[in-house]
Amino acid sequence: MFGESKKYDYLIVGAGFFGAICAYELNKQGKSILVLEKRNHIGGNCYTENIKGIEVHKYGPHIFHTDQKWIWDWINQFAEFNNFKNSPIANINGEIYSLPFNMYTFNQLWGVTTPKEAYNKIEEQKYKGPINNLEEQALALVGKDIYEKLIKGYTEKQWGKKCTELPASIIKRLPVRFTWDNNYFNDKYQGIPIGGYTQIFEKLLSNIEIKYNVDYLTNKESYNQLASNIIYTGPIDAFFNYSLGKLEYKSIYWESTYYPAINNFQGNAVVNYPDINIPYTRIIEHKHFDNQNQTGTFISYEYPQTYSENIEPFYPVNDYTNNKIYESYKDLASKEANIIFGGRLAEYKYYDMHQIIQSAYQILNTLNN
Numbered sequence: 072m073f074g075e076s077k078k079y080d081y082l083i084v085g086a087g088f089f090g091a092i093c094a095y096e097l098n099k100q101g102k103s104i105l106v107l108e109k110r111n112h113i114g115g116n117c118y119t120e121n122i123k124g125i126e127v128h129k130y131g132p133h134i135f136h137t138d139q140k141w142i143w144d145w146i147n148q149f150a151e152f153n154n155f156k157n158s159p160i161a162n163i164n165g166e167i168y169s170l171p172f173n174m175y176t177f178n179q180l181w182g183v184t185t186p187k188e189a190y191n192k193i194e195e196q197k198y199k200g201p202i203n204n205l206e207e208q209a210l211a212l213v214g215k216d217i218y219e220k221l222i223k224g225y226t227e228k229q230w231g232k233k234c235t236e237l238p239a240s241i242i243k244r245l246p247v248r249f250t251w252d253n254n255y256f257n258d259k260y261q262g263i264p265i266g267g268y269t270q271i272f273e274k275l276l277s278n279i280e281i282k283y284n285v286d287y288l289t290n291k292e293s294y295n296q297l298a299s300n301i302i303y304t305g306p307i308d309a310f311f312n313y314s315l316g317k318l319e320y321k322s323i324y325w326e327s328t329y330y331p332a333i334n335n336f337q338g339n340a341v342v343n344y345p346d347i348n349i350p351y352t353r354i355i356e357h358k359h360f361d362n363q364n365q366t367g368t369f370i371s372y373e374y375p376q377t378y379s380e381n382i383e384p385f386y387p388v389n390d391y392t393n394n395k396i397y398e399s400y401k402d403l404a405s406k407e408a409n410i411i412f413g414g415r416l417a418e419y420k421y422y423d424m425h426q427i428i429q430s431a432y433q434i435l436n437t438l439n440n
Contacts, residue, residue, distance in 0.1 A: 079103045082297050084287045085304030087115020088424060089414035091275040092431040093302050098279055105297060106281040109305075112269075113276055116385070117424065119267030123329055124365040126267035127357045130385075131323065131373060132157075132341060133268060134360075136258040137425035143260035145428065149271040152262035153361055157255040159341040159353075161221055168221060170343060171246035171255050172213055180216055186249035193217075208239035212247055224347035229375050230321055230388070238390040263360050304414035306384055307400045315399045318419060319392075320384035322376040323352075331367040350374060387419045394419075411438075 080102040083090045091113065094104050112118050116130035134157045137143055146152070161168040169175035177189035196214025198207055205226065209218045222242070226234055230241075246255065254261075264271060287294050288309055295301060303310060308318045330336060340359035344351060351372040358368050378384055387393065397419040404412045413434050415422045422430065 078296075079105045079298040081105075081300045081302060082107065082294060083302045083304075085109070085115065085414065086113040086272065086276060086281060087304060087414060088117060088427040089417075089431045090115075090302060090304045091272050092428060093411075093413070093435060094279050095275040096432075096435050104279050106276065106279060107285045107287050107294065108281060108283050109286050111283050113281065114269050114272040117268040117272070119269050121267065122369055123331070123367055124363075125358045125367075125369045126361055127327070127369050127371075128268075128355070128360065129325075131325070131371075132355055132360065133424060134256070134261065134263060135424055136256040136261040138258045138260070139425065139429070140260070142425050142428050146271070149274045150264035150266065150268075153265050154261070155263045155340075155360055156253075156261055157341070158253040158339070159255060159343055160339055161225075161343045161345055163220065163345055169253050170221075171248065171253075172217060172221070173246075173248040173253060174251045175253060176217070176221075180220070189249055202239050204235045205237035205239055205242050206234035208242045209234065212242065212245070221345050223345075225343060225345035225352060228345075228347050228350075229352050231375055231377060238388075240389055265361055267361075299409060301410040303410060303412050304417050306416045307397065307404060307412055307419060309380075310412075310417075311400060311403055315403070316396045317380075318396055318400075319388040319390075320378040321386040321388060322378040322382050323385055324374050324376050325355075325371040326351075326374070327369065327371040329367060329369050333368050334366065336368050336370050384416060387415070387421055389419070389421065 081097055081104045083094050083104060083106045086106050086108040090106060094106055098104055117133050118129050119126045120129055121127070134155060135146060135152065159170045161170055168179050174186065174189060177183050177192065181189070181192050183189045183192060193214045196216060198210035200207065202208050202211055206218070209222050223234055226237065230237055246257065288305065306318065308316070336356050337354060339356065341353055341355055343353045351374050353373050355371040355373060356368055357371065358365050376382060404410070411434060412418065413430060414427060418430070
């Protein structure tokens with residue numbers, strides 16, 4: 072394969088965070104490595120591209136956040152970070168609401184001005200029964216008004232399912248605060264690399280051999296002969312040819328436009344559109360992630376998309392049925408000699424970037440013991 076006769080210590084499938092970190096650390100140990108990347112670029116979904124002086128998040132916005140100082144110190148080796156805080160807003164027929172849910176949101180909805188008033192309003196509306204799905208979880212967290220206005224339409228549009236059919240775990244990530252704080256994340260360390268994420272991957276993968284536009288799964292057995300060990304970061308069900316069933320994912324796509332004559336399109340990096348009659352879920356204005364007074368602006372409309380084998384998977388649907396299928400694949404994976412399965416797709420987990428870093432180093436530590 073590739074006309075090469077030598078064998079590598081490690082074949083790494085995927086040049087996203089998990090694969091790139093493994094390549095970086097193993098390369099420091101003197102291991103020979105070949106990275107196979109299905110796309111034509113490194114960085115996975117964190118890939119950014121400079122367009123007209125604006126760092127564009129090609130696969131949706133990525134805000135780095137963590138409470139762990141070692142992770143923050145580690146990532147700051149590779150880029151200087153700004154102090155960006157994610158403060159999305161929701162636009163419902165021209166009405167603007169603050170996200171995540173906080174005192175500004177409660178004031179905008181009900182006119183309340185104190186935490187006690189807001190708390191009592193939510194308590195009046197809260198669902199207090201057993202929680203079996205996302206709708207019940209949302210109603211238990213924020214009550215009827217917020218659920219129906221800001222959650223239901225957006226979520227059903229985004230996932231392509233009724234909220235009663237989605238797992239409660241999806242909504243547990245959503246912050247609810249009785250303070251005047253629009254910062255989406257609670258983490259101590261937050262920001263976006265000045266100059267984009269791609270520079271981080273260029274440093275992680277410097278001096279490492281990479282083959283682009285290669286679909287490992289089309290000739291898996293032959294590729295496996297190239298190395299003593301495999302690190303696989305793709306979909307775990309695809310690795311086993313869907314022998315135990317197909318895992319379900321949510322997918323998305325973007326329609327993007329550069330506006331040379333507009334310097335500020337919406338005044339915020341992310342604006343959500345919860346109205347189910349509007350086909351896109353949000354509009355992203357990339358220059359607000361790292362605004363250096365660039366001329367013009369680059370806008371991306373984000374749309375939900377039904378997942379199939381030929382479409383890029385983004386978010387696992389971690390309901391009971393899919394998790395049960397995954398556990399069966401995980402058991403199969405544990406029997407594969409010299410193959411490590413890691414990352415969001417291989418572990419079927421909704422990982423944020425800091426969680427991927429932690430997972431990668433946990434697995435690397437096992438290799439060194």
